[in-house]
Amino acid sequence: MKPPIFSYHDPRTTNDVVALLGSLDNAKLLAGGQSLMPMLNMRFVLPDHVIDLNRVDGLSFIREQNGAFEFGALEIGAMTRQRDIEFSDLVRQSCPLLHEAIAQVGHRQTRNRGTLGGSLCHLDPAAELVTVAAALDARLAVSGKNGRRSVDFSAFPVAYMTPALEPDELVTGATLPCWPAGHGYAFVEFSRRRGDFAIVSAAALIVEKNGKVTRASVTLGGLGAAPVRAHEVERALIGETIEEKRVREICEPLRKLDAIDDIHAPASYRQQLATVLARRALLKAYARIVAGAGS
Amino acid sequence: MSETRTIAVTVNGTRHETTVPVRVTLADFLRHRLGLTGTHLGCEHGACGACTILFDGLSARSCLMLAVQADGHEVLTVEGIAPDGKTLHPLQQAFHDNHGLQCGFCTPGILTTLIELLRDNPDPTEEDIRIGIAGNLCRCTGYHNIVVAALDAAKRLRQMT
Numbered sequence: 439m440k441p442p443i444f445s446y447h448d449p450r451t452t453n454d455v456v457a458l459l460g461s462l463d464n465a466k467l468l469a470g471g472q473s474l475m476p477m478l479n480m481r482f483v484l485p486d487h488v489i490d491l492n493r494v495d496g497l498s499f500i501r502e503q504n505g506a507f508e509f510g511a512l513e514i515g516a517m518t519r520q521r522d523i524e525f526s527d528l529v530r531q532s533c534p535l536l537h538e539a540i541a542q543v544g545h546r547q548t549r550n551r552g553t554l555g556g557s558l559c560h561l562d563p564a565a566e567l568v569t570v571a572a573a574l575d576a577r578l579a580v581s582g583k584n585g586r587r588s589v590d591f592s593a594f595p596v597a598y599m600t601p602a603l604e605p606d607e608l609v610t611g612a613t614l615p616c617w618p619a620g621h622g623y624a625f626v627e628f629s630r631r632r633g634d635f636a637i638v639s640a641a642a643l644i645v646e647k648n649g650k651v652t653r654a655s656v657t658l659g660g661l662g663a664a665p666v667r668a669h670e671v672e673r674a675l676i677g678e679t680i681e682e683k684r685v686r687e688i689c690e691p692l693r694k695l696d697a698i699d700d701i702h703a704p705a706s707y708r709q710q711l712a713t714v715l716a717r718r719a720l721l722k723a724y725a726r727i728v729a730g731a732g733s
Numbered sequence: 734m735s736e737t738r739t740i741a742v743t744v745n746g747t748r749h750e751t752t753v754p755v756r757v758t759l760a761d762f763l764r765h766r767l768g769l770t771g772t773h774l775g776c777e778h779g780a781c782g783a784c785t786i787l788f789d790g791l792s793a794r795s796c797l798m799l800a801v802q803a804d805g806h807e808v809l810t811v812e813g814i815a816p817d818g819k820t821l822h823p824l825q826q827a828f829h830d831n832h833g834l835q836c837g838f839c840t841p842g843i844l845t846t847l848i849e850l851l852r853d854n855p856d857p858t859e860e861d862i863r864i865g866i867a868g869n870l871c872r873c874t875g876y877h878n879i880v881v882a883a884l885d886a887a888k889r890l891r892q893m894t
Binding site for chain 2: 439440441442443444445446448468471472475476478479480488490492521544545546547548550551631632633
């Protein structure tokens with residue numbers, strides 16, 4: 439297999455990337471290459487131009503962002519390698535959900551190359567990082583010929599594997615709001631083999647005060663074109679005490695979520711997984727709060 | 734005709750300055766241009782791990798990179814693991830001694846993957862090894878002797894230091 443014929447561009451600045459996107463037709467951005475390269479090799483995509491982001495300055499960083507968010511936020515550059523997120527102490531401390539999820543993204547060989555921005559823009563419905571971005575209400579920084587703008591992740595997937603980007607725009611980074619110290623978190627998934635895309639994944643975040651849940655985020659990946667925030671479950675959890683029987687009841691309506699039916703699993707199987715994995719994620723998140731309080 | 738670029742890439746310690754079509758993958762460049770056919774191509778879409786090389790010391794699938802992206806970088810292939818033409822690397826010797834391969838097709842990718850793993854984690858558990866090579870498909874061995882060989886190699890390498 440060979441990639442099709444294309445022109446290759448390796449700009450050094452974000453402005454140069456925007457200029458290229460504005461002047462070239464049928465161009466594709468090449469980030470870590472862990473999705474685009476297979477599609478080129480198999481000729482699922484036939485771009486006339488490939489714009490390689492790997493030599494663009496200033497798109498790889500992990501830093502704290504203070505100010506706008508109550509509990510702070512992490513800002514991560516679009517070209518930050520998944521490996522660097524995995525081994526970041528800052529991520530482990532400030533965004534443990536991302537830390538837990540990223541170890542389940544592919545394999546060492548793919549995380550060494552794969553990037554945060556590449557995964558979020560590719561928008562594979564089963565991708566772990568897409569589920570995490572939805573769970574955390576991430577905001578994406580986007581640059582285009584009309585300047586910079588911010589996009590809420592909930593508005594980012596517009597269709598199957600289609601991000602809300604204009605042809606001349608690129609994502610330069612993501613802001614991930616932090617949760618308060620002592621929150622519970624868990625990312626659990628079911629895949630047939632380690633490192634595979636998840637058939638269904640679940641991300642849970644909870645804050646508890648005096649034994650009652652005061653804030654919750656429950657997200658399911660792999661059910662459809664975009665991750666699903668289970669807002670009804672989140673609302674139902676508020677004021678509840680986490681224990682298995684009650685969580686089981688609260689998660690039961692997830693069985694009614696729309697789910698895709700494909701070669702990997704029928705819809706009913708995904709709905710069952712959504713129900714079970716959300717429960718497991720919530721119980722695991724709660725167990726972490728208990729363990730944290732005891733230490 | 735396909736667009737070309739001149740690149741300078743160091744492979745197994747030797748610098749190569751050469752002109753390549755921009756669409757050529759790093760794997761095909763290594764195999765066809767440099768004749769380093771130890772890097773195997775199984776699936777060519779990043780699933781099998783046979784083409785794993787070390788790119789600036791980090792494992793990567795060479796079928797998922799373009800040769801032009803290696804300009805100015807260092808690549809280590811399975812041919813560069815052994816210290817010389819006569820001596821096997823302790824990892825290779827451990828695979829030999831423990832029958833860690835059968836047909837050998839997946840072996841180069843597993844060796845390069847384990848070079849990185851054992852460098853970063855000199856005392857791995859069996860589970861560490863199994864997770865580490867989860868991205869390398871072997872259709873012969875059932876992985877048993879690969880894991881045995883990797884653990885044996887870790888022990889040998891620890892004794893050397």
